[in-house]
Amino acid sequence: MSDKAEELARQLLEKTESGKLLWTFVPEAISGGDWLESEKFRTDLDDGFSFFIRRRVNGDNKILDFELSQSGRVVLSAQSRNNVPIGPVTRKLLEIRRGFISPDDKEKLAEPVDEPILARFRLFSDLFHAARKCAMSGDQTIEKVQQLLERLG
Amino acid sequence: MILLDNPIPRDWLDWTNASVGGVGLLLTIAAIVQATGAKRAAKEAREAIWQREASDSFSELGGLAGELVQLLQFERPSEAAVRVRDLLAHIPRDRARFARFLAADSDKLKAVEAVFRKLALQLSAPGFLEKKDEFQAAVQEVLGANSVLSEVYGRLLARLDEEGK
Numbered sequence: 001m002s003d004k005a006e007e008l009a010r011q012l013l014e015k016t017e018s019g020k021l022l023w024t025f026v027p028e029a030i031s032g033g034d035w036l037e038s039e040k041f042r043t044d045l046d047d048g049f050s051f052f053i054r055r056r057v058n059g060d061n062k063i064l065d066f067e068l069s070q071s072g073r074v075v076l077s078a079q080s081r082n083n084v085p086i087g088p089v090t091r092k093l094l095e096i097r098r099g100f101i102s103p104d105d106k107e108k109l110a111e112p113v114d115e116p117i118l119a120r121f122r123l124f125s126d127l128f129h130a131a132r133k134c135a136m137s138g139d140q141t142i143e144k145v146q147q148l149l150e151r152l153g
Numbered sequence: 154m155i156l157l158d159n160p161i162p163r164d165w166l167d168w169t170n171a172s173v174g175g176v177g178l179l180l181t182i183a184a185i186v187q188a189t190g191a192k193r194a195a196k197e198a199r200e201a202i203w204q205r206e207a208s209d210s211f212s213e214l215g216g217l218a219g220e221l222v223q224l225l226q227f228e229r230p231s232e233a234a235v236r237v238r239d240l241l242a243h244i245p246r247d248r249a250r251f252a253r254f255l256a257a258d259s260d261k262l263k264a265v266e267a268v269f270r271k272l273a274l275q276l277s278a279p280g281f282l283e284k285k286d287e288f289q290a291a292v293q294e295v296l297g298a299n300s301v302l303s304e305v306y307g308r309l310l311a312r313l314d315e316e317g318k
Contacts, residue, residue: 060228060230060231122226
């Protein structure tokens with residue numbers, strides 16, 4: 001399921017960067033909790049399909065949520081967190097565990113144990129930044145505010 | 154005349170004295186030779202320990218630099234800033250301390266230091282991670298600096314291996 005989400009996120013990133021998709025900012029009700037900042041963007045496709053990417057931030061901690069929905073029903077969702085740089089002991093334990101799970105997959109055994117986690121975080125983060133850039137590209141807020149200030153004399 | 158005919162009276166005591174003197178001289182020479190060898194061995198051992206220490210220090214630097222890249226890629230600027238500060242404290246110290254093993258690598262380390270110094274400034278600027286191009290360029294530069302650190306570490310290890318043979 002999450003592999004599918006990554007595949008879709010990759011396609012969305014590619015199409016967003018080439019200007020084929022339009023993203024818009026989604027205002028959210030302040031829900032409180034531990035997260036100090038939250039930003040959400042959406043893009044709509046035909047047949048009622050929509051994709052959402054949301055980032056919640058508190059200090060260095062970030063959570064990225066990726067979602068596909070159809071007419072308000074969530075079809076697919078995936079999450080990535082950045083609080084995972086792991087210590088040497090945990091790394092060793094994860095490597096041992098991986099060795100038991102897939103002892104013959106040499107390529108997989110050679111890569112750093114947290115590589116898939118990092119790859120997903122980078123993908124979702126890149127998509128978030130691309131979506132934000134797209135949504136903000138038509139934003140005239142600063143120019144309008146400057147004009148208003150000039151009008152005040 | 155009598156003295157010339159028989160200049161030195163020799164008996165078994167003379168021969169014993171002469172032998173003891175000769176043996177003493179040989180033992181002294183042997184002791185000097187051994188002491189010189191021991192001094193050289195001690196110097197070599199000290200050098201080897203020093204080199205081992207240099208390679209350990211650079212291994213530590215490599216570890217710190219690796220953590221830094223991971224923290225950057227995971228977008229954790231505060232922790233990354235701490236690692237950069239650690240690196241900026243360690244690199245000049247180790248560069249000065251192990252200058253005689255580093256030779257030309259010393260200049261390369263200065264360049265590495267400059268990369269980390271630039272990153273320290275970037276990390277202290279607000280919104281640095283939000284500027285994708287700038288952020289990616291910084292990650293690339295840090296990856297390059299890490300390669301240089303690894304190369305220096307590799308050269309120190311190679312030298313250590315060479316002298317161990």
